[in-house]
């Protein structure tokens with residue numbers, strides 16, 4: 694990690710704004726390695742030195758990773774003038790951490806969305822050449838059959854663009870299905886079914902790469918990734 698400005702480190706926890714962090718430092722309430730650090734622009738390495746704020750260790754993490762069960766009706770963006778965004782679902786201290794969604798789900802799509810402030814990781818997860826699998830649960834206005842599955846598997850043409858082969862599996866009921874994509878084109882699943890004469894009535898992402906949506910999370914709820922899940926993601930970074 695190395696040395697970083699102290700006010701920036703405090704603000705990165707989301708507990709304080711940059712301005713509040715500067716005030717805390719100037720008031721002598723922040724100790725680095727046991728000594729008051731009086732200059733906001735002073736530097737510290739949180740992996741090497743103990744940082745205390747009002748006597749409490751700074752809860753510093755290099756990156757934050759949240760698993761969100763995105764509800765319908767919010768957009769996968771960090772800010773939008775008119776519509777509620779996924780960041781609006783978070784408390785203020787998390788809103789200040791510079792989180793962004795890794796990829797997009799349509800406004801009416803529910804399910805797994807990873808929020809992080811780890812740019813390089815997001816970049817890798819989204820890189821087309823990595824083809825990270827995304828699995829969706831779909832409800833349709835009618836049944837799917839073997840011909841639909843064969844068309845998905847063959848790689849469809851959508852608006853002159855060819856899609857990678859996709860897996861279509863029937864669900865328990867006739868209008869239910871699961872689709873696994875290895876890419877993420879605009880409205881891809883809706884358009885794929887539309888080209889087969891079907892309309893998507895409900896869409897939910899169940900998994901993305903090594904992450905599976907936690908069934909305990911209700912729409913709109915989120916949690917930090919477990920250590921194991923973080924490690925699985927980091928493995929992707931090394932591949």
Ligand code: URA
Pocket residue numbers: 797798799800802879880881882883884896
């Ligand atoms: N395909 C869609 O059509 N919409 C989504 O949100 C995700 C995949």
